[in-house]
Amino acid sequence: MQLHPQNINELTGYFDELGLLPSNARQHLEELRSSSFAFSKQMSAAESIHLHIKVPSTEALPHEQILAIGGEPQNEKEGYIKYAFKEGIHFIFSSIPVSQEERAGLSSFQYPHLDHIGIDIRDESEEAYNIFQHIPFVAAAHKWPVRKQGGEGQKVYCCHVTVNEKYWVYPQDGVYWEFAFGQLLISTDKFGCDLRPADPALGLSEESVACCGSSHNEPEEKHSVTVNGQAKQSNTYYNPSDLKKFGNISEFHPQLAKGFFDYYGDVFKGDALSAREKSLIALAVAHAVQCPYCIDAYTTDSLSRGWSTAQMMEAVHVAAAIRGGATLVHSVQMMNKAKATMEEKMHIKEDVLQGV
Numbered sequence: 001m002q003l004h005p006q007n008i009n010e011l012t013g014y015f016d017e018l019g020l021l022p023s024n025a026r027q028h029l030e031e032l033r034s035s036s037f038a039f040s041k042q043m044s045a046a047e048s049i050h051l052h053i054k055v056p057s058t059e060a061l062p063h064e065q066i067l068a069i070g071g072e073p074q075n076e077k078e079g080y081i082k083y084a085f086k087e088g089i090h091f092i093f094s095s096i097p098v099s100q101e102e103r104a105g106l107s108s109f110q111y112p113h114l115d116h117i118g119i120d121i122r123d124e125s126e127e128a129y130n131i132f133q134h135i136p137f138v139a140a141a142h143k144w145p146v147r148k149q150g151g152e153g154q155k156v157y158c159c160h161v162t163v164n165e166k167y168w169v170y171p172q173d174g175v176y177w178e179f180a181f182g183q184l185l186i187s188t189d190k191f192g193c194d195l196r197p198a199d200p201a202l203g204l205s206e207e208s209v210a211c212c213g214s215s216h217n218e219p220e221e222k223h224s225v226t227v228n229g230q231a232k233q234s235n236t237y238y239n240p241s242d243l244k245k246f247g248n249i250s251e252f253h254p255q256l257a258k259g260f261f262d263y264y265g266d267v268f269k270g271d272a273l274s275a276r277e278k279s280l281i282a283l284a285v286a287h288a289v290q291c292p293y294c295i296d297a298y299t300t301d302s303l304s305r306g307w308s309t310a311q312m313m314e315a316v317h318v319a320a321a322i323r324g325g326a327t328l329v330h331s332v333q334m335m336n337k338a339k340a341t342m343e344e345k346m347h348i349k350e351d352v353l354q355g356v
Contacts, residue, residue: 001046007087008033014069015091018062022114025051028175032117038138039119039169042179045131047122050082050090052178054113058095066091075161092118100198116168116176116196122183124164130304132181135167137301140265141275145170145200147247156194161186170199200250242293276305283312284319 008029015021031037032049043049055061058081067073071083071091079096099115101107121132139146150156150165164182171177176199198204250257268278279301286294302312 001043001048001088004087007089011069011085011087011089011091018065020053020055020061020091020093020112022051022053022112024173024175025053025114028114028117038142039135039177039179041131042119042121042135042138045121045123045128046119048084048088048090048120050092050118050120052092052094052098052115052118054109054111054115055093055095056111058093061093075158097195099196100204101202103195104198104204106198106202106204114175116178118178118180120184121179121181124182129181130300132165132167132179133300134304135169135179136297137268139167139169140261141269142171143262143265144172145247145261147197147200149194149197156180158194168197170201200247203251203254246293276307279305280307280311280315284315287316288319288323 008026012021012026012029029051032043034040037043058079061081063073066083070085072085074082074084076082080092080094080098082090082092084090094115097103099107121128136146136148147168147170148165149168150163155162155164156166162185163180166181167179169177169179176196178196247261249260268275268282270276270278273281279298282294283298283302286298299312303309
């Protein structure tokens, strides 16, 4: 998506005149347009962006004036409304709790308040999904916390619309980034709003209660296995959905987790080895240590960085050869011990014969 300065300036100017533009909004929109923006690749794959702005009351919004400047009201519910613009820059206003912080009573801000900026990737192609899945690695390189919603067949709800999944990124400036993947679909039988996960720095655990008071999450995922040609449901010790909870390891010991994630981010920055080369190394090591979560993550990352499946499989064979070699080289210890034992037995036998 290309943001045109004239479109941005006109729209932000209108909302500024209406007293609905947060003071830091222009700064962050300029950041989106910069070639140095950390998520410029994700931005190029986006269909639209939106600003989610907190106001005292959505009922008090100057509805007619926003309509007059081209705003198309969408997904309107009590305390929530989205105004879509043909420029692809949308404005969402809410006066109901939409985050864990608000639900927990920890939010304190002046209106209008910019809660987050959303980048909407609607293209559901494999290429676009690989770009979307690279978000946690970009965040890790900048030491920004990240949380995921949805995925593995579980949708993310916002009022009566859904998307496939989301990533939330938490820079240190207090304005968060929301990345949504998948088509925006209207649900006729479910209503809810998944709370935005709280900034991990606050130490709140994730919640699944909808901000409108309804619950729409599916039961814990079951994995199918085939027995005698028939699919059966089975729980597995390794649950793919646990991968997105990696950031939660800070819950029991934030200080140690921060140290690890800081180190992790530094390791995967390009240096003597490029970040691309390190991704392939990580994939091979993931197989050597047999971590299914790492295999999932670095398969996606390696593909997004342009490695072919043949190169990836070759890297796995290198890991397998080293692991196999490491096993076999330890057989030297077995051989030494076996020879020493047999020699000792021979000496004992000789001593016995000499004493006869």
